[in-house]
Each structure stands twice: as structure tokens, then as C-alpha cells.
Amino acid sequence: MGRKQYKGLAEREARLAILMLIPAFLIVFAIILFPVLLNFWISFKEVQLGDLRAPAPVAREQIVQRPRRAGDALILEYQLRNTSRQDPIENVRVTGTVPPGLKAAELPEPFRLEDRKLVARYDRWEPAFSQRVQLVFTADASFVDGPWLQSADMTFPAADGRSANRLFNFTFTGKNYRQVLSSTSFWPALATSFIYTTGGAIGAILLGLLAAQLLNTRFHGKSLMRGLLLFPYVAPVIAVAFTWSFLLDPFSGTFNALLVRFGVVSEGISFLSERTAAVSLFGFSFRIPLALSTVIAFDAWRYFPFSFLFILARLQAIPDALYESAEVDGATPYQKFFRITVPQLSGVLGTLFLLRFMWTFNKFDDVFLLTGGAAGTQTLPIQVYDYAFGRADIGAGAATAVMLFLFLAVFLIIYFRYTPEEEA
């Protein structure tokens, strides 16, 4: 009996747990998991941005002629239109309400006036259907003397109908993938993505490591300094991206003005709009991707505080005894750093690299706001946006997003495979 009671308790506990998880699960499912699945679905469909609005029948009224006295005609023109250029609308019903004091004189097919209700039924409006029809009414004295005579609207037409939704029908196509994978811009974008991601992740981690090393001692103003160092990370991306792009402006940017003033360069550099720049070092002259490097530098700057906090937390957990015994053995500061600190940090550095790699790989805002993907900075996320909203090809955008997601899945598998539970 005890056992049975225990089993009942366990069941109740499980039921309660499910109940408590439902709100979080529902929201996450609706806004994250379902859209990811839907993205796969869309990637197999031929959908344009314009198709998102379901085809709708539209009826508009124009007053062609108003009556002067009783017995005159009121002439209205109806403009009937299918908003979609691809899809038909079926069972269209156009309705309107005629003001009192009007009689039908000449109504085109299939318009009918029943009492004061104007109704027209169509079986089908073809794609891009557009038609103007004239409706003629005879006005009587009550209309001519009434308030309706000068009214701007007469019949308030409305239209409804049944149309297929392009997003949710069952025709599929592989065209989007063929288009995306065979385009000349996909593979370069993938390469750019990898360079940007690797550079950004390594830059952020190196800066973070230096900052953490710097702040892992006691000195005056340490907590102030720690607060300051987090600034780039907590500030809104929109504010810092515009700040950087103005700071780096070749004509009115302070950074370029300083470079020119101190004779580093002879004229301003277009950091964000020049694809490459020639650099000569020790007599060797070579070209570096300028805009891409700037974007990487921005990312390293913006995200180093994150790695800094991560690394600092780990540094403080390294036992002092390790350093003390190294000291006794006569190790130099550099030896201590490379032989003790770095190996102790290797776990956290690996985790950080994977995390930063995944997040930077998906990063859209930074590149978009700085360069808009121009000058050799088109990464995959930018390409997703370009297809879907720049060229209005939702399907191709979704296909690119799927490719991005597949790469990400590989990183995710690596991440969950190789990071221990407590660090994940």
C-alpha cells in the first residue's frame, strides 16, 4: 500500500511539473521551435514578400455624376480588383448599402439591388483581375433634398472571398535551394562568415584574456575599471554601431582626423566602405580586407567584456598554491602565465570560443548597421536578409537561413559533445 501511495505522489509531482513547465514551453514552442520548422517549410516554397498578404478582393467606389433634381441619375463607378497577381479568388461577394431615395436604373451583371442592399456574386476573380463597372440609380425628391446628396461616400462597398494562401498550400519546390547554392554569392558569403566569425571570436577572447589578466590584481579603482570595461557590451548595438561609423568616417570622423593630424596617413581611410587596403610592412606590401577587418575589430571590441567576465571568474578560481610553488621554483611571470594560467584556462577558453563562434556566426545587427553587407562584408545572416527583404524573395531567404542553421547545428553538436555539463 505504501508503494502505491508513493507512486501516486510521484505521478502528482510529475503532473505538477508539467503544469509548471507549460507556460514557458508554449511560448518557446510558438515563437522559437515552430518558426524554425516553418522556416524549413518556407524554404521549399516559392513565396515573394508580396504573397504574404493573402489575395484580397477590393471594391472602391467613385461618384461620377450627382443628380441635380428629382428624376436625375446618380452614376457610381465601382473599381473591382484582385490584389494578387498570382492567385485567383473564389466565391467573391461585393456588397454595399444604397442610401434611401434611390432606385436602380441600370445595374451591370451580376449586381442586384435587394431592398437597399447592393449585392454582386462572382465565382472567381482571376489573378490581377481588375474591372470598372458603372451603376446608375434614379434619385427621387427625398434624396435630392436629403443629406446624402453631397455625401463623399454613397454605398460603402465591401468585398470578401475565398483565396488560397500561398504560404500554406501544398506545392513545394527545390528552386530556392538551387538558386541559393548556384548563385555566385553564396560561397563567398560563407567564406566571409567564417573569417568574420573566427576573427571576431578570437579577437574578443584575446582582449578579454588581457583585460582579465590586468584586473586579476588588487589596485585602486579596480571595481570602477571593471564597470567601465563592460560598457561596450551593455550599450545598445544601434548606438555603438552609429558611433563607430561616424568615428571612422573618412571626411568628418575624428579617428581619421587624428590619423591625418599625426601624419600616420595622408588622407582619411574609408574603413567601412573600402574592400581592401594596401599595407606595407617591413618592405612587404600586401592587401588586407579593410571593411571586414574593421567589422571584426568592432566585434572584438563589443564582445570582449563577455569573455573578460568569464575568464576573470575562472582566474579567481585558480588556487594560489600553484603560483606560489612556481615562484619557489623560480618561474618567471611569463612562465607562470603560459605554464599555469593558460592550461588552467584551457577549458573555459575552449567553451568561450565555441560560444562566441556560434553567436558571431549568427550575428546580423553589427554588420548590417556598420556596412550593410557592402565592401566584402556580406555574411550569411546578411544574405538571408538581402534575399528575403532586399530582393523580396522570402523563399530564397529561408533557404539561406536553413543552410546557416545546418552549419550551426554542427557547431552545436560539437559544443554539447565537448563541454562538460557544469560549463555548458
Place this chain on the structure above:
Amino acid sequence: MNSQARTQTRTQAGTRVRTRFSVGPAVVGAVIGAVTAVIVVGSWHVLLVLFSNHTAAPSLSAVAAVGALLGIWIRSPYLRSTTPQRTLRVLGSALLVTAGWLTATTLRPFGLSSVSGWGIIGTAIVWTVIAFTIHSIFRRVPVTDQIKSDLLYTSVSSLRAAGVLFFTVIAIFPFYFMVASSLKTRAALLQNPANLAIDFSQGIGHVLVGYVEVMTRFNFGRYILNSTFVALFTVIATLIPAILGAYAVTRLRFRGRELLSRSILLIYMFPAIVLVIPLYSVFSQLGLRNTLPGLLIVYPAMTIPVALYMLRSYFLTLPRDIEEAGLIDGCTRFEVIWRITLPLSIPALASVGLYVFMIAWNEFLFAFMFLDSPEIFTLSRGVVALNSQEVPRQFLMAGAVVITVPVMVLFFWFERFLTGGLAAGGVKG
């Protein structure tokens, strides 16, 4: 590193204090002195260009030479042995160098074109900073005969000094630039882009014109309200499901608990850019796209996984005994959560709440994709709208300051909660 400092003091105490002058430390002192002097004078020159209209052309070789002498002197045993008055002597030598420098340049130091009080005070400050920087670099370094180990320790502390300078500059300068360019007219910026001094001569109203315009003509008051509402709503709509979920995952036994715990983080890794197209499509069809409720559905969904994850980590550290005692005393689960778990988790709740607020306040992508009507713009979207040819850059920067300041203030206020949380949860960025 704390340990290193401690052991170094020990070594220092153990070493015989040397009074004889020797070449090794002198060379190191000269190098460090010269480099420090050049860096400090260079920084001073940059500051001069940024904040004044004076033109300067310091002779770096002279600076380096004098810096080297100063380095040798500060490094020398004569200064080290007189420990109590060390600070005074360093200051004295700095002022002496200043006097000499000013005499040699007939009161026009560093190539300044005219004699001015600021030039004289600036020179004194520059040399004092140089002297004390050299001093602080050498302070913890034991004086030994071995030039190799000497260089080693000195390089560590000078790299440290350079690092502090570097990180301070990269953390502060862009933000100063943002504020300064929101207070300067386009004409002033174009005339001398290197100058970031703020001209108060035409009255405070003239300086703040960007803010006035942004708040009135561009309706930023409205956007502040919208952003605040969206962010606060997101905090509440995130915390409630996250608290319930985290409690269930840490305290209740059910099948699939482990799997669920791990998939929370997995979901957090899902990229926003993959969600944009489907959400845009569905929200367009449902008529939710250009509405605030649309954003209010999306934001909590983005933050629930990380909030749940952070709260889960925190709940795991809370002792179960108190809660079990509560259950035995006849409290229901919800009473236990309300009366025991939540009061114990206030620091974690504050940290997670601030985070979520920050994410929602800063969010750009969905605000940009979803919002078209100006009356429902959030601040992010409002700042994007200022980015056009017709709007002066000053106004855009004023908008940027308006969106940045609240987050910074909040963050500085609650910094202690946040830094712990940042490392624990790892907010996506």
C-alpha cells in the same frame, strides 16, 4: 596574481638593499623612462588636439632623452633607499624637469605657439604623470644585478600600465565621442573633426539643440515610453514562466528532466535571423506585425530560455531542507515557492530581471523588421529612423545617447548583481 604580489614583497624585503649604482638597472630605467615619456607626451598631444585649438609639435627625441634620464634617476638606488620621502622626491624631480623644460623652451613647451598658463600647467602635469608612472612601474620590482630578470619584471609592470591605458581609452573614448558629437553642430564637426571640445559660448540651449529636437520634433518622449513599457512587460512575462519552469526542473521529479535541462540551453542558441522570416510571414498574416503586442510576444520568448537557465543554476544552489520543512508543515507547492524560494532568490531575480530588461531595451532586429508606424516605435527603431540624409548627425547621436544612458545608469547602479549573472548565464550577444 595576488599571490605574486605578496611573494614579491617578500623577496623585496629579503633582498639586501643596494646602494651602489649599477649599469643594468640604469639601462632598464632609461628604456622604461623614455618609452613612458613618449607615450604620455603623445597622449597629452592627442588630448590637446581633441580638446583645444592649440597646435603643438613636441620633439619626441628630446622627450625620450629627458624621460630616459628621469627613468635612470627614479630607478637608481639613491631614490629607492630613501623610502619615506620617495613620493616627495619623485614629485620634486618631476617639477625640476618641468622647470628645466620650460626654461629651455622659453615657456613655449612642446612646440606650442604662444605662452599660456595652460601650457605651463600642462607641462607640469605631463612630467608628474611620467615620473609617477615610471615610479609605479618600478615600485614592485626588486633591484637585482641580473639585467634579464630585471627586464622581465619591469616589462610585466609596464605592460600592465600600458594595458590600463589601452583599455580605459577603448572603453571610454567611443562613448565620449557619442556624447560630444551629440552636442556639436554639423558645421563645427566638419570644420575640425579632430576637435571634440564642447563649445558652451553660445549658451546651453545651443548645445542641447539636438536633444530638444529629438524629444520634440522626432517624438522621442513617446519612444522612451514605448521602450520602457515593452522592456518592463518583457521582464514580467519572462520571469513568471521562467520561475515556474526553473522550479519544476530543479525540484520536481519527472521523466525527461535531464533532457529538458539540456535542451533549454540548446534553444537559447537558436539564431534570431532564422526566426525572422517565419515570424515576419506569420505575423504579417495574423496582423500582428506592425503592432506592439507582436513584439511583446517575441521578446519574452527570446529571453525565457536564458532566464530559465540562470534561475535553474541559482535554484540548484539553494538548500532544499527549508522547502521540505515548509511542505511538511502543510504549505502547498505554490506557497513554498512564494514564501520560501522567491524571497531567497531575490538577488538572482534582480540580476535576471535586469538582464531581460537590457535585452529587450537594446533589441534591434525585430523592432526594425516589425515596426512601421512611428507612434509605436521603440527607441531602437526610432534611432534607425533618424539615420537619413535629411537629419543632422548631431540629432542621431543625441538619439543614441538617449537610448544608451538609461541602460548604463541601470547597469552601473546594479553592477554587482549583473557581473555575477553575466558570467553565470552568459547573455547572448
